[in-house]
Amino acid sequence: MSAKDLQSDPAATFERMTYLTGKAQQMMMDFMARQEPATPSANIDPFGFADMWTGMTQAALSDPVKLAQMQMDYVQESARLWQGFLGGDMAAPVADAARQDKRFKSESWESAPAFAFIKQAYLMTSSYILDAVGGLDNMSEKDREKALFYTRQFVDAMSPTNYLLTNPDVLNATIESGGENLLKGTEHLLHDIENGRMRMTDEDAFEVGVNVAVTPGKVVFQNRLFQLIQYAPTTKQVYEIPLLIFPPWINKFYILDLTPEKSFIRWAVEQGLTVYVVSWKNADESTADVVLDSYVKEGFLEAIDQVLADTKAPAVHTIGYCVAGTTLAAVLALLAERGEADKVKTATFFTAQVDFEDAGELSVFIHDGELMLADENSREKGYLDGRAMATTFNMLRSNDLIWNYVVNNYLLGKDYFPFDLLFWNGDATNVPAKWHQNYLKDLYRDNKLVKPGAITIDGTPIDLTKVKTPSYVQAGKEDHIAPLKSVWKLPKHFKGPVRFLMAGSGHIAGVVNPPSAKKYQYWTIDGKLPDTLEEFQAQASETPGSWWPDWIAWLTPQSGKKIAARKPGTRKLKAIEDAPGSYVRERVA
Incomplete structure (x- = not known):
């Protein structure tokens, strides 16, 4: 009928x-x-x-x-x-x-x-x-x-x-x-x-390693926290200094390798860089003991040392995205304290915070009840379910990322539209509950990272003001997760040269904006940064399109001589499996 x-x-x-x-x-x-049947919570107002x-x-x-x-x-x-x-x-x-x-x-x-x-x-x-x-x-x-x-x-x-x-x-x-x-x-x-989660796209339309995360490469090292991927070169010669990318472990790394047209990783390879990427393991019972020290020692420092040993380069370029950028700042401070700062030639920060005084709406979740729930997870499972964290981020833009899909999916009953970015967004990642609790308490609540000596890593108190590594700091003008005025403070805590760039859009689109898309714009100032964000915005020059060419123009003069391209798995580190590896394929149940 x-x-x-x-x-x-x-x-x-x-x-x-x-x-x-x-x-x-x-x-x-x-x-x-x-x-x-559900078990009632012992705390009715956490x-x-x-x-x-x-x-x-x-x-x-x-x-x-x-x-x-x-x-x-x-x-x-x-x-x-x-x-x-x-x-x-x-x-x-x-x-x-x-x-x-x-x-x-x-x-x-x-x-x-x-x-x-x-x-x-x-x-x-x-x-x-x-x-x-x-x-x-x-x-x-x-x-x-x-x-x-x-x-x-x-x-x-x-x-x-x-x-x-x-x-x-x-x-x-x-x-x-x-x-x-x-x-x-x-x-x-x-x-x-x-x-246990709201679908936003046709998830059957995508498969990791088939039509997302497809840049060719090899997994060349792994431990309990990460797999290290080296990507196959596309140029006959490459720069001497390799690039090591640290994505956040609260998401899957392939936000930087969605489709070939959007892939920052593929684009970086095409610029003549030897590119390594860390693919973090989805947290489970085996990582229940993991805290900041673990990510620094078993993650960042291990990856840096492995890349240096594999390439025999004098140093590495590094990128830290979001929480990985926060941790990269701590790593730089630790290396400076130990007299090993020369291991890192440059550091690039994608939408990363170190000073959490103006951390934005995420701060509303920093309550003793939230810390208690993280502690409960630590005792019971050892990890925080990634779906809970995804819901938290979606609440920051509830009309776009929650209610829009309530209407389309449940009331209008529409078929799911295939969209790679939403597939990645729904590919949730568990995080170690003990790390999560300490991160909220020590950084968001107590803002310890910018207090000299307040945080100790591997027995060494760290001080961000001792960091002299040349740095490139990218912020999103409309970022809801790492607000612009918070990211702006990062250069103020370093003593080395810093190039600060404000990109159009937010936490994802402000980063993943390939030149071919011809979208958005960015703002920069050559020379010394002004004292305030307001002065920067008033004085900065606007350039249409992607900021990636600005970054590569800043990076390549610091990248050493050109040498023969390095093929993955042909030197000290041998191939374990094809990229994107097995860790990234682990999904939250």
Whole structure:
């Protein structure tokens, strides 16, 4: 029976909807029958929500005049919106969506008066709520940021776009498909619940080593923490100084090797560099003891020494991305303290922080309850489930990375679109729980890395101000994970020459922006950096396109002479298996 038949035959419509409802209920019952009963948590408020809401209430009541004025403004705007709806005049909206707000892009939100009213009422109310929380005076800045973050999560969740009866696109799809969209959406939902994460793309369309992470190379070394990959040269000659890339171990390394067109690794090889990449092991019970010392000694220092032994080069170029960049800074400080700084010729930092005073919205998760949960994981499993960390990052952009997929996957019941970046984003990585707890406590909470001697590695207190290694610091203008104003502070703690670059876009697109894409732009200043970020932004020169050519122009003059290309597995380090190796193929269950 077609959608047209359903609309013209109420009895058939009722019969069809009854069938679909019954089938959906049966799917849910079958799903629930397969589940094991949950164990209740011993701590009913691990993240301190009760304290946060109490503090918000006290701060609001401390200025009753301001609160009363905001309430009066809200009532007046509500009355004007209601009068406009009753009078059929919605031409001058009380509130409207921001131009970049994709939730309300459908024409139905404007053409149908009822939905125009729903949209404007929601936008007006959400704006009032966020302004009220953001304007609380008698709270610390960190408490206000935390309250505002969780209030925004609530406001985003309550958007009319997220519900069947208040989303015109979902209603239209339900009528046109005879409700099949909701049945298919239920199937998607139950599958995702069973697997503990929300799918964002057609994951069957990709396979690591087949159509992502395909740059040719060999695994030439491995230990319990990482596999070392050397990539096959594409030029007859290469620079003497090799490049060693340290990706973050909270994600898979192939964000830098998605498709050939987007691959930073492939592009770096094409520039005449001998490229090595660390592929971290997915944490499990065997890495329960791993902490920062482990990553430094068994990871960074081991990889540096192996590359130096394999190439017989006098030093290595290094790249550290995100948390690996943070750790690379600690490694440089340790080498400086030991008189071994000359092992590293240059250090490049992709969206990395060392000073966590302005670490952004991720700081809202730094609460004793969060640390306690990490400690529980350490005792019980030894690792933090990567899906939990992925959800945390998705919450930073909940409309784009959570609710957008709730609507498309569960309400509209759309087929999953194949997208390599979303496949990588869903390829979660476990991290050692003990390391995770110490990282949150020592860096995010206590900001020890920028305090000389506050962190000790392998018995040696470290001091970032002793780092003189030439450095290239890349920051994302719109980065939600490593905020621009936080990354900006990194050069201030080093004593060596630093080139700072602000790239357009954020934590991923700001890094993975090949020249062939001709997207975004970047800003730089030649010579001494100004004292403040505001001065940098005012004085910096803008260049359209990818920043990669700027980086290679900075790197190659420091790369030594040209020599014959080095083929992987032909010197001291022998080939173990083909790239991308087995560690990267390990998936969270």
